[in-house]
Amino acid sequence: MLLASGITKRYPGVTALDGVDFSISSGEVVGLVGENGAGKSTLIKILGGLVQPDSGQVVMEGRQVKIDGSATARRLGIGVIHQELSDLDNLDVAGNVMLGREPTKFGLIDRPALRAMALRALERLGMGQLVDEPQSSLSIGQRQLVEIAKALSLEAKVLIMDEPTSSLTAGETERLIEVVRDLRAQGVAVVYVSHRLNEVKELADRVVVFRDGKNAGALDKEQITPQAMVRLMIGRDVAVANEHTHLAGAAVLELQAVRTKRFPSHSVSFTVHSGEIVGIAGLVGAGRTELAQAVCGVDPLAGGNVRLDGKSLGNSVRAAISAGLYLAPEDRRRTGLVTRSSVRENTTLPDLPHYARIGLLERGAETQTAAKMLEELNIKSPSVETTVSGLSGGNQQKVVIAKWLAMSPRCIVFDEPTRGIDVGARAEIYSRMRELADSGVAVLMVSSDMEEVLAVSDRVLVMHEGRLAGELPRAAATEEAIMALAVGHA
Amino acid sequence: MPKFKFGKEAGIFLLLVVLCVVVTVMNPRFLSPINVQNTARLIGMFGILSLGLAVVIVTGGIDLSVGSLVALLGALLSIGLVDKHMSPVVVVVGVLLVGAGLGLVHGLLVTRAKLQPFIVTLCGLLIYRGAARFVAEDQSKGFGDSAGFMWLHDLAVGNFLGVPWPFVIFAVFAVALGVLLHKSVYGRYLYAIGRNPEAARYSGVNVKRVETLAYVVAGGFTAVAAILFAFYTNSISPSSHGNFYELYAIAAAVLGGFSLRGGEGSVVGVVLGAILLQILQNLVNLLGIPSSLNFAVMGAVILLGVLADNLVLRRKQA
Amino acid sequence: MPKFKFGKEAGIFLLLVVLCVVVTVMNPRFLSPINVQNTARLIGMFGILSLGLAVVIVTGGIDLSVGSLVALLGALLSIGLVDKHMSPVVVVVGVLLVGAGLGLVHGLLVTRAKLQPFIVTLCGLLIYRGAARFVAEDQSKGFGDSAGFMWLHDLAVGNFLGVPWPFVIFAVFAVALGVLLHKSVYGRYLYAIGRNPEAARYSGVNVKRVETLAYVVAGGFTAVAAILFAFYTNSISPSSHGNFYELYAIAAAVLGGFSLRGGEGSVVGVVLGAILLQILQNLVNLLGIPSSLNFAVMGAVILLGVLADNLVLRRKQA
Amino acid sequence: GNEAAAPKGPESSASATNGNKLKLAFITNNASDFWTIARKGVEKAEKEMPNVKVEFLIPGDGSATEQKRLIDDQLAKGIDGIAISPNDAANATETLNKVAKQAILVTQDSDAPKSDRAAYVGTDNKAAGVQAGEELKKALPNGGKVMVFVGKMDVQNAQDRVAGLREAVAGTKIEIIDVRTDDTDHARAKANVADTLVKYPDIAGLVGIWSYNGPAILNAVKEANMVGKVKIVCFDEEDDTLAGVKDGSIEATIVQQPFEFGYQSVKVMAALKEGKKDVVPANKLMIVPTQVIDKAGVDAFAAKLKELRGK
Ligand SMILES: Nc1ncnc2c1ncn2[C@@H]1O[C@H](COP(=O)(O)OP(=O)(O)OP(=O)(O)O)[C@@H](O)[C@H]1O
Ligand SMILES: Nc1ncnc2c1ncn2[C@@H]1O[C@H](COP(=O)(O)OP(=O)(O)OP(=O)(O)O)[C@@H](O)[C@H]1O
Numbered sequence A: 001m002l003l004a005s006g007i008t009k010r011y012p013g014v015t016a017l018d019g020v021d022f023s024i025s026s027g028e029v030v031g032l033v034g035e036n037g038a039g040k041s042t043l044i045k046i047l048g049g050l051v052q053p054d055s056g057q058v059v060m061e062g063r064q065v066k067i068d069g070s071a072t073a074r075r076l077g078i079g080v081i082h083q084e085l086s087d088l089d090n091l092d093v094a095g096n097v098m099l100g101r102e103p104t105k106f107g108l109i110d111r112p113a114l115r116a117m118a119l120r121a122l123e124r125l126g127m128g129q130l131v132d133e134p135q136s137s138l139s140i141g142q143r144q145l146v147e148i149a150k151a152l153s154l155e156a157k158v159l160i161m162d163e164p165t166s167s168l169t170a171g172e173t174e175r176l177i178e179v180v181r182d183l184r185a186q187g188v189a190v191v192y193v194s195h196r197l198n199e200v201k202e203l204a205d206r207v208v209v210f211r212d213g214k215n216a217g218a219l220d221k222e223q224i225t226p227q228a229m230v231r232l233m234i235g236r237d238v239a240v241a242n243e244h245t246h247l248a249g250a251a252v253l254e255l256q257a258v259r260t261k262r263f264p265s266h267s268v269s270f271t272v273h274s275g276e277i278v279g280i281a282g283l284v285g286a287g288r289t290e291l292a293q294a295v296c297g298v299d300p301l302a303g304g305n306v307r308l309d310g311k312s313l314g315n316s317v318r319a320a321i322s323a324g325l326y327l328a329p330e331d332r333r334r335t336g337l338v339t340r341s342s343v344r345e346n347t348t349l350p351d352l353p354h355y356a357r358i359g360l361l362e363r364g365a366e367t368q369t370a371a372k373m374l375e376e377l378n379i380k381s382p383s384v385e386t387t388v389s390g391l392s393g394g395n396q397q398k399v400v401i402a403k404w405l406a407m408s409p410r411c412i413v414f415d416e417p418t419r420g421i422d423v424g425a426r427a428e429i430y431s432r433m434r435e436l437a438d439s440g441v442a443v444l445m446v447s448s449d450m451e452e453v454l455a456v457s458d459r460v461l462v463m464h465e466g467r468l469a470g471e472l473p474r475a476a477a478t479e480e481a482i483m484a485l486a487v488g489h490a
Numbered sequence B, C: 001m002p003k004f005k006f007g008k009e010a011g012i013f014l015l016l017v018v019l020c021v022v023v024t025v026m027n028p029r030f031l032s033p034i035n036v037q038n039t040a041r042l043i044g045m046f047g048i049l050s051l052g053l054a055v056v057i058v059t060g061g062i063d064l065s066v067g068s069l070v071a072l073l074g075a076l077l078s079i080g081l082v083d084k085h086m087s088p089v090v091v092v093v094g095v096l097l098v099g100a101g102l103g104l105v106h107g108l109l110v111t112r113a114k115l116q117p118f119i120v121t122l123c124g125l126l127i128y129r130g131a132a133r134f135v136a137e138d139q140s141k142g143f144g145d146s147a148g149f150m151w152l153h154d155l156a157v158g159n160f161l162g163v164p165w166p167f168v169i170f171a172v173f174a175v176a177l178g179v180l181l182h183k184s185v186y187g188r189y190l191y192a193i194g195r196n197p198e199a200a201r202y203s204g205v206n207v208k209r210v211e212t213l214a215y216v217v218a219g220g221f222t223a224v225a226a227i228l229f230a231f232y233t234n235s236i237s238p239s240s241h242g243n244f245y246e247l248y249a250i251a252a253a254v255l256g257g258f259s260l261r262g263g264e265g266s267v268v269g270v271v272l273g274a275i276l277l278q279i280l281q282n283l284v285n286l287l288g289i290p291s292s293l294n295f296a297v298m299g300a301v302i303l304l305g306v307l308a309d310n311l312v313l314r315r316k317q318a
Numbered sequence D: 001g002n003e004a005a006a007p008k009g010p011e012s013s014a015s016a017t018n019g020n021k022l023k024l025a026f027i028t029n030n031a032s033d034f035w036t037i038a039r040k041g042v043e044k045a046e047k048e049m050p051n052v053k054v055e056f057l058i059p060g061d062g063s064a065t066e067q068k069r070l071i072d073d074q075l076a077k078g079i080d081g082i083a084i085s086p087n088d089a090a091n092a093t094e095t096l097n098k099v100a101k102q103a104i105l106v107t108q109d110s111d112a113p114k115s116d117r118a119a120y121v122g123t124d125n126k127a128a129g130v131q132a133g134e135e136l137k138k139a140l141p142n143g144g145k146v147m148v149f150v151g152k153m154d155v156q157n158a159q160d161r162v163a164g165l166r167e168a169v170a171g172t173k174i175e176i177i178d179v180r181t182d183d184t185d186h187a188r189a190k191a192n193v194a195d196t197l198v199k200y201p202d203i204a205g206l207v208g209i210w211s212y213n214g215p216a217i218l219n220a221v222k223e224a225n226m227v228g229k230v231k232i233v234c235f236d237e238e239d240d241t242l243a244g245v246k247d248g249s250i251e252a253t254i255v256q257q258p259f260e261f262g263y264q265s266v267k268v269m270a271a272l273k274e275g276k277k278d279v280v281p282a283n284k285l286m287i288v289p290t291q292v293i294d295k296a297g298v299d300a301f302a303a304k305l306k307e308l309r310g311k
């Protein structure tokens, strides 16, 4: 069906793809995995017509093709869900789903037809109720679902999904897997990229592994196990989820009847102690991000009080940061990073005065810190001076984490900390979190990744529609128990 | 927002109504037919400029060359009609083509050469002003008694059933543009490009073509307005004709709810903005406010308008 | 780019060198001490405006009120010194405070009232022009023979070791601003805000304060330039003094590699841009190009400059 | 062949002596038809004196800064004499004195009395204003409300003309209500008139101070169907203005003689360079009188003008 061979793409300082081959036949689901920066997204952008390869060729249904734009890719029957969201917040959901393919009548947009088509795509994901919502009111997870609906509605022959589930919770993921199976049955070829290796295992008929821009091997259906994939990806095993003893100390972060703007009628109270990692789970749009942002002062509190080490914090980011309460936000491109700046500048931004004498910056100290973080989190970047926009999605996410780890927190709130991060680095981040906790820091982690919540948290809070639906100690925290609370039962 | 909601324009509409009531109370002649006619004529001419610019602003671009282009095209019009005695139809078509053609050049420079719209049209502002002075040999140009193209003159300054032609043209353009921006696929793409060109590109929108076309439309609209202005003043002094008109046009759009970041604003908004600006100028004269304060009054009202809009209606556009 | 890399400014530097060589060949008087001095004086005055504006442009803002502010402050200076016979020191400090104070107002309107910088300063352009005409009662203002504040006059138009004072001040300001933008915490914040204000806010940057301060700096720099311009022309006609200066200032910054989207550009760039613009004007006169083509030549060279920069050096700024 | 080559003789000898040609500059205050006529005068003088070369310079934006730059550049180039219409005479003294030190300085069109200029060639604008006032009095024997229109009031000639006008009508029943400015935006100029006709239905007279104000007034009055009901007096010789005078819709227009400005300025600079100090009167003022053009004189004037403009 689709055959790409000898694809090479170079960027200044990196060879993103170095003569890779990739093929897929109809009715097949191919998992594409690899470490962060292995070149997965680059290949996908090439197939989607957004990037032109330096060399190599693409053959589609037996004919050599030149994919010089999204429109061309669509015409060839290639549909793509890109890793980074690309939606329009000045349109409604229906408009976004149908963008670029608006049905017309007498030369004007045929709204009813457009809405109907969008609705059909959304309903496959169980998201029909969103069709008339303005895009600007959606949470990241919902926006991700809209992107998926958009690609589904293309009725493509080859559907490429670049980390479609990175901000989805278990429920939606389950649903998406169903949809992909349907598509396979209809003869659609699906390329599925994910760092959630269990999903890949569940879905894929074949797995292709990239490493440093080259083919590192492939696995057939029966060979697919997370361990096998990891071995091909990084060449060694990774110990996931280290066991630990948890010694909760004094209360560090206390939420007293906190209300957020979007859910002003629900108040949330809980405490995070020194030395513990508290996970917050919930469905997409449950209000976890909303809560995290209000607690850390980036959004105004609609009511209540946040105390750190017993002292009440004014509702401002600066107050929070200077008290040692940090937020690593979920939307890296919008709020997490200054993508046009270098890795060094991003890493030191929250703590800049620390690197200055009489107001003048000391470049050497900055570089030292940034280089240390590159090393520690295994960030794949040509140098600390590389602009963040040139990093792969996962590596960008690592920079988001790095800039807060480079400082000395009292309490740190991670919102979807490992979105798009590969298994190896993920393990590294988990152990860093544990080290922080062991050193007396309170860690609060919002996550949609059930495995992550279960593996890392000492205690799990579950949110449902803006309120705290329940709390589960580590021993009682199972996938079923969390889901039951998350959907509002129990 | 491609979908039109009246809410966004309510603020300026209110301001407009209040202003009209106040002026009428202070000088009832404000509503006299002749004054309404005069003002409508000016609204028409400046409004056409604003409409054209609005299309560019929606894409996140800007066109600073409007005023100079008005001068250059006015000078060319006079030269063609008076000095060269060419057929009026040919001259008018020629002027429209030059306007749209220069718009095309702007569009190509922005989309192909990847220059900033501000800088491209700033150069336009300088170059066309120079060109106007050059082709007019630094002389002021006019149409004398318009012998031989009286119909054209009448079309520009006459009335249609008592309504000044420029206003009629403005109204027609506004409706057409309203349909284009808010109902057509092209309009949707304009807003898409203004808000997130990447997303538009990912969805297969031919960003370059759509964006280029926006500048062509602006150039064409400017050309129409230039013809009307030329006959209205009946004299084009190439060094000052049209000076600062781009600012009026931009101000009208922004007052009407357009954001210079792109992707926002409606045709109803520009129309209201254009009306408000001309009423402001009219008011300065009718209320006998010293001419020296003309600009200050305009600036103050615009500022109050957007402030009230933002603070009272809690609309955030920053 | 907070870190200064010469690569980005190489294009304009080259253009500047080529231009100088060509002009010198065509008219060797270009390098005569008196011509160099005259040009340096103008570079100094316009350059100070550009430096101030550059700070605002880095944040993604703009200041259109510069020209009108130059007129208003010039008029106030003359009124204070000549009409009111106030102490020169008091008047100068007052003018600087008014400049910085109006900058503060712009900053607050942009950051607190969340108005678009373009619209805030467009209103400034209109209001200050009106205010200038109002305080000057539509009369042109001057300093006569500067009796009583000759030292001030000399500071503005005299030389320091043969170098015109305005150029000396410009050089000092440029160095200071270079340190501020490229070496200081504040400068880093400015660039971060220009590139992604939200991310800066999430990192604990006091976005509102930093951004407001940028407008204050611009206002202060404009005030300094306004004093120099006032003594340079020795006459301020409130209706035309400083007209379009904001465009020159913006053009210099953009030529020097600043992007109006913010977060881009270096002080070396603005300096080169300011020099280039003045040399262009000088060249038009020295080569005897018709004055009517002055603007056109300027526009064409700017356009060619940025085009060459973008196409040849493959720098993308759109 | 020989015949064709013959005329080259004097030309090449002229270029040979280019080095010692007298280099003069004539600097205007902005761009307009007015200066085209002055240019004709300059060219005539240039033709009469083969050893004189005059550069005709127009400041780009009509500002004092731009003018100053032109002056500096000329001085840098090396110049023997400058005739200038200073944009702001009152305060340009220092700049002008710098010129006077290095070259012959003549002010024209607009004077700078405090400067060391060798002579002033131009109009007495106040007298011209008085002339306009006299015409207004003739047109409005019973008095009435009069509105004055001008581009900018912060320009000396505008102030002088308005002052003369006020002086002339002082003590009569003519009441000057206001002066409206338009910043040289012609559309605004016309709208100002239209608005005035709305605000003051009993307006009796309109005066246009700058050249384009005449046509702007005339057009607006025509569109309001008030031709003849309001009396118009204006300045300068725009085509529309002269047509208006001819058909009676404009009472009179006061015209300057820019041709003489150009011609006499160059002549006087050349004479002074040769040391003939007596060409300039003791008070240094070489006033070129303004003329009143009314219906009776308009045809003759138009014919002469046509010749000057070479149209
Ligand atoms: N626009 C760009 N400019 C410079 N380098 C780039 C650019 N895009 C990608 N790269 C580089 O190409 C390499 C491959 O990136 P790619 O995004 O394909 O990785 P990936 O496999 O998708 O990783 P992830 O799992 O983190 O998304 C990375 O090292 C990255 O630094
Ligand atoms: N209905 C809505 N109206 C306005 N804003 C919304 C709405 N839903 C979500 N958002 C925005 O989206 C962001 C994330 O929302 P929320 O906190 O509900 O998500 P979440 O529970 O973290 O789930 P997700 O996994 O989707 O991020 C919030 O900052 C909020 O501003």
Ligand SMILES: [Mg+2]
Binding pocket: A040, A041, A042, A083, A162, A392, A393, A394
């Ligand atoms: Mg990727």
Ligand SMILES: [Mg+2]
Binding pocket: A139, A140, A288, A289, A290, A330, A415, A416
């Ligand atoms: Mg979230």
